[in-house]
Amino acid sequence: MKVTFSFLYNRKKKLNNRGEAAIEIRAYYNGKNKIISTKTYVTPSQWDNEKRIVNHPNQIHLNLKLQKQIDDLERLQTDYILRDKVFNLKILTELLNGKDKIAFTTFIQFPTCDIPGYVQALLYISHKLMPNRLLRYIHLDTYNAKRL
Numbered sequence: 001m002k003v004t005f006s007f008l009y010n011r012k013k014k015l016n017n018r019g020e021a022a023i024e025i026r027a028y029y030n031g032k033n034k035i036i037s038t039k040t041y042v043t044p045s046q047w048d049n050e051k052r053i054v055n056h057p058n059q060i061h062l063n064l065k066l067q068k069q070i071d072d073l074e075r076l077q078t079d080y081i082l083r084d085k086v087f088n089l090k091i092l093t094e095l096l097n098g099k100d101k102i103a104f105t106t107f108i109q110f111p112t113c114d115i116p117g118y119v120q121a122l123l124y125i126s127h128k129l130m131p132n133r134l135l136r137y138i139h140l141d142t143y144n145a146k147r148l
Helices: 059-082 089-097 117-147
Strands: 004-009 021-029 032-042
Touching: 004 059, 021 059, 021 089, 032 059, 032 089, 059 089
Parallel strands: none
Antiparallel strands: 004 021, 021 032
C-alpha cells in the first residue's frame, strides 16, 4: 500500500490576521494522517476547493510550487519502494526531520564486493586512505582555527 498525498486548505477553520489560511499536504497511509506544512497562505477566495489549486494573481508560480512539493514527496516514496524498503508515515517523518541522513565518511567507505581482484585491491587502498586524509585535514583545520 502506498502513501497518498493531497492538499488541505484551512484545516483549522481559522484565518490569520491578514485573512489567509494555510495550504497543507496530507499524507494518508493505512487509516492514519500526517499533515505537512507548505508554508503557503492564501485567502478563501483564492482557493478553488474542487480543483485543489490557487486562483491568485501569481497562481502559476504558486501552483507549480505546491505541485513540486507533492512531486518531491512522491519521488521519495518511489525511491524507497525501488530499493525494496518499506515507506510509511514514520519513515516520512524521519526523512522530513532529517534523521535519515548518513555521515560523509560513512558514505564514502568502499564496498569490496562485485569488483575484480586486482582492481579491488587498488581501489580499496585509495578509498581507505581518502577518509583518513579528509579527517586529518578537518582536524588540522579545526586546530588552526582554534589557534587564531
